[in-house]
Amino acid sequence: LRTVVYLERWALARAGVALLSIWLVHTALLHLLERPTSSLGQYNIEKLKETFHSANGNEEEEDEAGKLLMAERYESMWRGLQYSIVHIFGDYPETHYGEVSKFVHIVGIFVGIGVNASFIGVWVGGFTK
Secondary structure (H helix, E strand, O other), X not given: OHHHHHHOHHHHHXXXXXXXXXXXXXXXXXXXXXXXXXOOOOOOXXXXXXXXXXXXXXXXXXXXXXXXXXXHHOOOHHHXXXXXXXXXXXOOOOOOOOHHHHHHHHHHHHHHHHHHHHHHHHHHHHXXX
């Protein structure tokens, strides 16, 4: 294992930087599109919360991941990182994203899977040397 990391250190570093770059750009785009103050994102956050929570029942459960609005998930870059990496690795759950955000997800999935595959390919290629 140590030999693989040593032999492929530069290729692994390039693939890791590419993955990190895609992750940050993807998160930034979703943050800009889904934050409450975005002109392209959701509308009035308080009105959305009120409508969403009254339709789903108990407001005390709002901290569960399934009960958060997209505007709440992407209100900051730090908070959005965890949701963005899930999408980059190809998982696209049924959620309420805006139309432009769905396009960002589709592009992010294609690019993310390609970058992830290159990282895995370099890793596996190191075992054959």
